[in-house]
Amino acid sequence: xxxxxxxxxxxxxxxxxxxxxxxxxxxxxxxxxxxxxxxxxxxxxxxxxxxxxxxxxxxxxxxxxxxxxxxxxxxxxxxxxxxxxxxxxxxxxxxxxxxxxxxxxxxxxxxxxxxxxxxxxxxxxxxxxxxxxxxxxxxxxxxxxxxxxxxxxxxxxxxxxxxxxxxxxxxxxxxxxxxxxxxxxxxxxxxxxxxxxxxxxxxxxxxxxxxxxxxxxxxxxxxxxxxxxxxxxxxxxxxxxxxxxxxxxxxxxxxxxxxxxxxxxxxxxxxxxxxxxxxxxxxxxxxxxxxxxxxx
Amino acid sequence: xxxxxxxxxxxxxxxxxxxxxxxxxxxxxxxxxxxxxxxxxxxxxxxxxxxxxxxxxxxxxxxxxxxxxxxxxxxxxxxxxxxxxxxxxxxxxxxxxxxxxxxxxxxxxxxxxxxxxxxxxxxxxxxxxxxxxxxxxxxxxxxxxxxxxxxxxxxxxxxxxxxxxxxxxxxxxxxxxxxxxxxxxxxxxxxxxxxxxxxxxxxxxxxxxxxxxxxxxxxxxxxxxxxxxxxxxxxxxxxxxxxxxxxxxxxxxxxxxxxxxxxxxxxxxxxxxxxxxxxxxxxxxxxxxxxxxxxxxxxxxxxxxx
Numbered sequence: 001x002x003x004x005x006x007x008x009x010x011x012x013x014x015x016x017x018x019x020x021x022x023x024x025x026x027x028x029x030x031x032x033x034x035x036x037x038x039x040x041x042x043x044x045x046x047x048x049x050x051x052x053x054x055x056x057x058x059x060x061x062x063x064x065x066x067x068x069x070x071x072x073x074x075x076x077x078x079x080x081x082x083x084x085x086x087x088x089x090x091x092x093x094x095x096x097x098x099x100x101x102x103x104x105x106x107x108x109x110x111x112x113x114x115x116x117x118x119x120x121x122x123x124x125x126x127x128x129x130x131x132x133x134x135x136x137x138x139x140x141x142x143x144x145x146x147x148x149x150x151x152x153x154x155x156x157x158x159x160x161x162x163x164x165x166x167x168x169x170x171x172x173x174x175x176x177x178x179x180x181x182x183x184x185x186x187x188x189x190x191x192x193x194x195x196x197x198x199x200x201x202x203x204x205x206x207x208x209x210x211x212x213x214x215x216x217x218x219x220x221x222x223x224x225x226x227x228x229x230x231x232x233x234x235x236x237x238x239x240x241x242x243x244x245x246x247x248x249x250x251x252x253x254x255x256x257x258x259x260x261x262x263x264x265x266x267x268x269x270x271x272x273x274x275x276x277x278x279x280x281x282x283x284x285x286x287x288x289x290x291x292x293x294x295x296x
Numbered sequence: 297x298x299x300x301x302x303x304x305x306x307x308x309x310x311x312x313x314x315x316x317x318x319x320x321x322x323x324x325x326x327x328x329x330x331x332x333x334x335x336x337x338x339x340x341x342x343x344x345x346x347x348x349x350x351x352x353x354x355x356x357x358x359x360x361x362x363x364x365x366x367x368x369x370x371x372x373x374x375x376x377x378x379x380x381x382x383x384x385x386x387x388x389x390x391x392x393x394x395x396x397x398x399x400x401x402x403x404x405x406x407x408x409x410x411x412x413x414x415x416x417x418x419x420x421x422x423x424x425x426x427x428x429x430x431x432x433x434x435x436x437x438x439x440x441x442x443x444x445x446x447x448x449x450x451x452x453x454x455x456x457x458x459x460x461x462x463x464x465x466x467x468x469x470x471x472x473x474x475x476x477x478x479x480x481x482x483x484x485x486x487x488x489x490x491x492x493x494x495x496x497x498x499x500x501x502x503x504x505x506x507x508x509x510x511x512x513x514x515x516x517x518x519x520x521x522x523x524x525x526x527x528x529x530x531x532x533x534x535x536x537x538x539x540x541x542x543x544x545x546x547x548x549x550x551x552x553x554x555x556x557x558x559x560x561x562x563x564x565x566x567x568x569x570x571x572x573x574x575x576x577x578x579x580x581x582x583x584x585x586x587x588x589x590x591x592x593x594x595x596x597x598x599x600x601x602x
Contacts, residue, residue: 274437
């Protein structure tokens with residue numbers, strides 16, 4: 001009787017340490033990842049509320065302060081650009097756009113990649129080899145060139161940026177997900193689901209996809225910086241967002257053109273862009289170490 | 297090995313065909329033609345132009361003409377640079393881009409591999425952390441940010457190197473572009489090498505080699521390095537694509553007269569044939585390089601036969 005009670009109290013005292021709990025502990029012990037997350041959180045907050053703190057609008061032209069260096073007295077904390085717009089507000093607005101594109105396009109690639117990869121891996125056989133052959137062929141395409149063409153020919157719309165970038169990045173996701181699915185579908189719980197009469201679609205949606213979560217989370221965190229990079233690359237070439245809207249890539253481009261006389265207009269957006277990519281990469285690395293211990 | 301190489305070689309052709317078709321469809325689906333100017337041309341002149349460039353023919357016929365030209369290695373006349381064929385434009389631009397890209401690739405491999413191996417051998421020491429921190433910097437600073445920063449530091453502030461231009465590839469003009477182009481790849485390769493080297497060093501055959509009394513230098517160079525190189529070799533394909541894409545903006549920033557600049561100009565001018573030519577050319581280059589990588593991979597790892 002007493003031993004049973006002991007066991008019960010022991011169980012109550014030490015809650016189960018599942019896979020996710022372990023991973024969480026490993027993650028918060030990773031200092032680089034935690035500081036990355038904190039800085040990124042701060043930056044996201046700044047990007048969202050920051051523009052309201054400045055007296056200037058992102059497209060307001062201050063004729064008295066054209067291309068002035070950072071100056072607290074006039075309220076242009078980061079200085080102004082070549083046509084007198086406040087760089088602090090523009091950098092934050094650019095950040096909104098870059099981060100939003102990063103998230104949205106990653107979601108696009110997430111949905112396509114997971115659906116495609118899980119289907120190919122689960123169905124296997126000829127379907128799988130045809131589907132993966134298509135991925136192989138697409139993989140060999142110089143996609144960046146196609147995206148540039150799309151932007152030039154069909155005009156620069158945000159939707160097109162999302163779709164174009166998302167459509168490139170799903171290939172890696174599909175490959176990774178397929179590989180995982182191939183090993184998952186040998187497991188007993190899949191067999192038992194099939195024995196209970198669950199259909200293929202049901203098994204993929206209910207049993208395969210939830211078990212892919214760990215890999216997918218890691219990969220998503222590593223995709224976001226890539227997507228932000230592609231968007232800024234396009235904006236840098238002048239093919240991204242259109243004036244007066246802006247993004248970090250476009251700001252870096254403007255800054256690079258006038259950097260000899262106005263280095264601050266290059267430095268601020270460059271630092272914000274690089275810092276964001278840093279944080280995201282650190283978080284991604286940390287998550288990979290935490291969720292996928294054999295990969296260390 | 298020969299049969300495998302042949303099979304891979306055959307497999308590359310459908311990819312090229314799809315590439316060419318995609319380029320053709322995309323360019324033709326685009327609104328606006330190459331001769332759109334502010335005031336529209338008289339219809340007779342428009343018709344003449346269309347006839348000269350075969351734009352009046354049905355699409356299927358144009359597609360056939362395009363493919364037939366490709367089969368003979370003829371990419372057609374440029375729409376914007378009158379009197380030049382696309383082949384001639386590529387022939388002027390590509391050597392410059394090739395030199396830049398090959399240098400960047402060489403630097404990336406040399407530096408990336410050695411840094412990765414050193415970091416792996418000194419795991420969890422200061423050296424390791426320093427290399428990995430540098431690699432993270434390389435990955436997180438895109439080359440279109442790195443390039444202006446390099447110019448700002450070395451050309452504007454210190455005045456050591458010119459800010460742009462090519463001058464036939466003089467080292468003073470190549471140094472900064474090569475750094476900007478190769479740094480992200482150095483970083484990726486160093487990280488990959490470190491990871492796979494660590495994994496290989498933990499495996500049984502390395503322990504056996506050490507137990508036999510093989511000198512540590514030989515353990516690393518003869519036993520560990522070859523298997524550790526495999527992930528790096530398979531990364532060479534994406535690395536080439538990244539360098540080709542990166543050279544578009546690096547050439548733009550440094551004012552280098554390479555193929556990347558022609559491409560951007562061609563796209564902005566709606567120079568159909570030039571744009572298609574460059575896409576197909578670079579696509580073929582990447583496909584060929586991937587083929588080469590596959591063969592190297594199979595040669596390094598005899599287990600691979602598919």
